[in-house]
Amino acid sequence: MRRALPVLATFLLVIAALGAWAERQLLDADQFTKAGVQLLQQPAIQNTTAAYLSDQLTQGDTVSNELRAALPPRLAPLAGPLTAGAGELADRATKRIMRSGAFQSLWEKSVRLLHNQLVAVIEHGDGPLAKRGVTLDLRPQLGVLAQRLGVRGAATGHKATVKILDGHQIATARKAVNLLKAVRWISAALSVVALVAIVAVWPDRARGLLVAGLTLIVAALIVLVVRRVAGRELVTEVTQNGTAAPAATATWNVLTSLLREIAGTGIVLGALCAIGGWLAGGTAWAASVRRFVAPVVVVHPEIPYIVVLGAIVALLAAGLLPASTRPLGIVLYLVLAGAGVWALRRQIARETEARAAPPPTPATPKAVT
Known part of the structure; x- marks a missing residue:
């Protein structure tokens, strides 16, 4: 029995650590937002985000129509090739803008709003928000990019809204978080008891x-x-x-x-x-x-x-x-x-x-x- 206590304590400690991490990472607003801000500082995330926003900005006919309207009639056929080059220009501009304090402030607000949605659907059950799903809204960032590049009307509609959870995913997440809450505290308490027992029963x-x-x-x-x-x-x-x-x-x-x-x-x-x-x-x-x-x-x-x-x-x-x-x-x-x-x-x-x-x-x- 004495030899089994360290094995039991190890198992309980691992479960308690995983439960504490999951609960704090998901439900603690400051920790969640901190992680979101750290994500934007990663080069790989910056590249992916810049490519996504630039695609959202240049897809469709908005940029092409504005270029065609701005060009003289004889140069109107160049609107298509110029639109293709606008994607690369938008990508470079997005990477530059992402380093600004204004963009990072907007990103932090978007991440905090995402967390508010996540907590609402997990703790308060079904409702209009659960039916719509949990989304990351990057339209403010897209609006800043469109303004800097002088593209009017490109940041309207449902562009730059990324669906994070919907439908059955929300129900699964709610069950998982509730289970982790219970497991975290139970396993933490039992692991402390097991550690104390190791010291107490050892000769x-x-x-x-x-x-x-x-x-x-x-x-x-x-x-x-x-x-x-x-x-x-x-x-x-x-x-x-x-x-x-x-x-x-x-x-x-x-x-x-x-x-x-x-x-x-x-x-x-x-x-x-x-x-x-x-x-x-x-x-x-x-x-x-x-x-x-x-x-x-x-x-x-x-x-x-x-x-x-x-x-x-x-x-x-x-x-x-x-x-x-x-x-x-x-x-x-x-x-x-x-x-x-x-x-x-x-x-x-x-x-x-x-x-x-x-x-x-x-x-x-x-x-x-």
């Missing part, structure tokens, strides 16, 4: 803490492997390794960057637990380290607290610990770190006293009469 508590830390690290590494393998398979399935593969890969990398951060947090927490368990363990190296730091720890007990406090603050500042911006999370980390230092210092003090105590005097044998 050597220090070894149990080491095993719990290694379990966290293994679970985080599995999450990273799942991210890489799933991304490769998904991109291959969707694009068949065609011209859209770079854009799909960039999209997956951005949308799962939060999952990578969660795995990194697991590695950091696991390493801290493993180091603490190793320092308190009975190996010869750990005992040597404790003897080496004993003079400082015993004489100046404030120094280990200051060192550990500095390490925790550095990890919180770097965002490598979960809930690093919440006061309750910060207080919890400080309390746990302080308790760990206190327990380790007590152990070092006991060992120091034992080494300093005089050896017991051997009993004098009684004379035989």
